[in-house]
Amino acid sequence: xxxxxxxxxxxxxxxxxxxxNFSLSLASISCITITLIIVxxxxxxxxxxxxFTKVIEKDMTIVVFLDSDASExxxxxxxxxxxxxxxxxxxxxxxxxxxxxxxxxESEVFNTVLENFDDEDSPLKDTFxxxxxxxxxxxxxxxxxxxxxxxxxxxxxxxxVDKMVTAFSSIEKVTYGIVVALILVTIFLIVxxxxxxxxxxxxxxxxxxxxxxxxxxxKTPFIVEGMILGMFGSIVPILITTYGYVAFYNHFNGYLxxxxxxxxxxxxxxxxxxxxxLGVGIIVGMIGSSGAVRKxxxx
Amino acid sequence: xxxxRIKNVEKKYKNGVTAIYDLNLAIEKGSFVFVIGGSGSGKxxxxxxxxxxxxxxxxxxxxxxxDVAKLKNKKVYKLRRKLGIVFQDYRLLPKLxxxxxxxxALECIGEKKDEIRIKVLKALEDVGxxxxxxxxxxxxxxxxxxRVAIARAIVNDPKLLLCDEPTGNLDPxxxxxxxxxxxxINKSRGTTIIMATHDKDIVNRMKKQVITLxxxxxxxxxxxxxxxxxxx
Numbered sequence: 001x002x003x004x005x006x007x008x009x010x011x012x013x014x015x016x017x018x019x020x021n022f023s024l025s026l027a028s029i030s031c032i033t034i035t036l037i038i039v040x041x042x043x044x045x046x047x048x049x050x051x052f053t054k055v056i057e058k059d060m061t062i063v064v065f066l067d068s069d070a071s072e073x074x075x076x077x078x079x080x081x082x083x084x085x086x087x088x089x090x091x092x093x094x095x096x097x098x099x100x101x102x103x104x105x106e107s108e109v110f111n112t113v114l115e116n117f118d119d120e121d122s123p124l125k126d127t128f129x130x131x132x133x134x135x136x137x138x139x140x141x142x143x144x145x146x147x148x149x150x151x152x153x154x155x156x157x158x159x160x161v162d163k164m165v166t167a168f169s170s171i172e173k174v175t176y177g178i179v180v181a182l183i184l185v186t187i188f189l190i191v192x193x194x195x196x197x198x199x200x201x202x203x204x205x206x207x208x209x210x211x212x213x214x215x216x217x218x219k220t221p222f223i224v225e226g227m228i229l230g231m232f233g234s235i236v237p238i239l240i241t242t243y244g245y246v247a248f249y250n251h252f253n254g255y256l257x258x259x260x261x262x263x264x265x266x267x268x269x270x271x272x273x274x275x276x277x278l279g280v281g282i283i284v285g286m287i288g289s290s291g292a293v294r295k296x297x298x299x
Numbered sequence: 300x301x302x303x304r305i306k307n308v309e310k311k312y313k314n315g316v317t318a319i320y321d322l323n324l325a326i327e328k329g330s331f332v333f334v335i336g337g338s339g340s341g342k343x344x345x346x347x348x349x350x351x352x353x354x355x356x357x358x359x360x361x362x363x364x365x366d367v368a369k370l371k372n373k374k375v376y377k378l379r380r381k382l383g384i385v386f387q388d389y390r391l392l393p394k395l396x397x398x399x400x401x402x403x404a405l406e407c408i409g410e411k412k413d414e415i416r417i418k419v420l421k422a423l424e425d426v427g428x429x430x431x432x433x434x435x436x437x438x439x440x441x442x443x444x445x446r447v448a449i450a451r452a453i454v455n456d457p458k459l460l461l462c463d464e465p466t467g468n469l470d471p472x473x474x475x476x477x478x479x480x481x482x483x484i485n486k487s488r489g490t491t492i493i494m495a496t497h498d499k500d501i502v503n504r505m506k507k508q509v510i511t512l513x514x515x516x517x518x519x520x521x522x523x524x525x526x527x528x529x530x531x
Contacts, residue, residue: 002409009406207390210350211451212379213407215372 006217014225017197018232025229028186028193028288032233032281035182040241040277042175047269049168052261053135060135062142062156064128074150075126081148082130087141091130099124125152136166183284190229190288191295194222198296205297219293226289227282234281238274245270302328302459302491303349308358310344310515318344320515322358326493328458331485333502334495335526336512342495345512346463349493350384351375363458380408382459383452383490387467389444391436391451397423398432401451408455422454423447425487426480442473446480453484460484462494466501474501502526 018025064082066075075093082091094102100122104111117123130145132138138156146154198205208218246266254263303326310319318341326332334342347353348360351367360367363381370378391400401422405415423429426446436444445465452460462481466474478501485492496502502509502525509524510517519527 005411006409203390204392207392207403208407209375210379210384210390211404211407211455212376212381214376217407217409 006220010217010220010224013221014228017200017221017225018228020200021193021196024193024196028189028229029233031182031186031189032230032284033236035179035186035284036234036237036277036281037240038175038182039179039280040237040273042172042179043273043276044241044245045168045175046172047273048264049172051264053168055262056135060132060138060156062130062132062138062145062154064130064145064151065125065153065155066127067150067152068125070126070150078128078148078150082128082145085141085144087132087134087137089131089133091128094127094129096122096124096126099127186284187288187291190226190285191292193229194226194289194292195296197222197225198292219290219297222293222297223286223289226285226287226292228285229288230281230283230285231278233285234278237277237281241273241277242270245273300328301325302363303493304359304361306359306361308348308355308360310341310348310353311356318515319348319355322517324510324517324520326491328491329485329489331482331492331505331507332494332510333505333507333524334493334510334512335497335502336518337497339514340512341515342512343463344515346461346493346495349459349461350382351378376408380455381457382461383449383455383457385445385448385452385460385462385465387464389436389441389448391444391447393436396433396435397428397439397447397450400436400447401454404451404454418454418456419450422450425453425484426450440473441469442476445469445473445477449477449480449484453488453490456488456490458491460490460492462492462496464496465494466496466498471500474498475504478505499526499528 064078066078070078079091079093082088100114100117103124104114114122114124130141132141142154142156145151205218249263249266252263254265255261256263303324305322305324308319308322309317311317318339322345334345336342344353348355348367349362351370355368358368362378365378365381367378392403395403398419401419402415405418410418420429420432423432426449428443428446428450431439431443436447439447445468449460449465460481465481466477469477481492481494482505484490506523508520508522509526510520511524511527512518
């Protein structure tokens, strides 16, 4: 019961002082709000990028065509070499015949055209379909495979896709930089807000110390105050994320530019993002106020 | 039994001034002791060391079994809960009523509400202010404010009450009222009282134990002492 009573007291005191130093509290809250809006956008963007890179990664394959005259032993040798490449996660092998059958199944036109070739003069080649672990290194892996003996041509989804992935990842990095800078500014503002509260209550703190209040009791209201500032600061960003993302999603019908870039479904995604935003707000508030307490409250 | 034991204590401030030289003292439980001496004699330093506002540079200060010098900052509250402190300038919170000011001391240490009520009213009765519970400090005279401060100091029923010139701002009549209150507390609650003062009249009329300090040295420690002008 006792800790509970002290907590209630701390929360009451914290709310009082937020109201008492309204203008400075408002400044901190606004700063947290701006920071958190950017944090929210960064989180949404990076989770979406992660999501669709995963989708793309699943579909990305390197197709390896062997020389037309490659024997079965040659194919085995190539297989061994591919196996050794560390970035390769899995591969499948298809002989000319299998490729032919598949293509014939796929389309009527291929069916009639390929009918005329027998195995000896088939224009088709034995192929490996290779999947990679890290999509960033797909180019490198493809080049390695190309060097293997008896490999004629290597194809993968070069061009647009990997350029896009690198572009998104650099945007992500810049965003994180901005977020870190903003968080630092916010912490600085919170430190100053709490400092003001502390100096306004200097006399009270002195008496608390004389009558035997523990350091914990003296500190807690200020830390709670920082957390309250963080909480208030996260209200607007949460509203913006929730309504903004749903509107964005509906406007683009769940896809961005092409069917390839699929957006994450708003539910439960927005709730998770809101929780992250609230968490970041409270933690930033807490860090700021504990910094102030350590600096200005010599307990 | 000794409530306070001071062994070979020296206090040197950071600016190089030595306030106390090699002090040895033992104060019995339940006693009423005056600490007298001129300005700069070290009496305030002695009081401050007893509630761990200052740490001795050398030696041991033991209050109620706690070694004050070794007490970590985080644990100071343990000492403070065992004692009450009264200052010359009262140190009341102006926005709180008399009742709230006294209750504040108990709220800070997480006492229950009904428990607080009983203790606060008892303390205010002991200092004779039961009829002023709802007044604010600025509606009270200096003597009354000091009595509120005393009530706050004793509300937690401490073993030791430290008073640093509690009558310094009061006229002789009010001062004697305060002394009567302190004497009553000493007798009825058995609280040990240590009071730093330079009020000659009070010391001579109360006939209590007297510790005389001069330039940081203990000059004498007498039972039923008098204010010795020559020693100071």
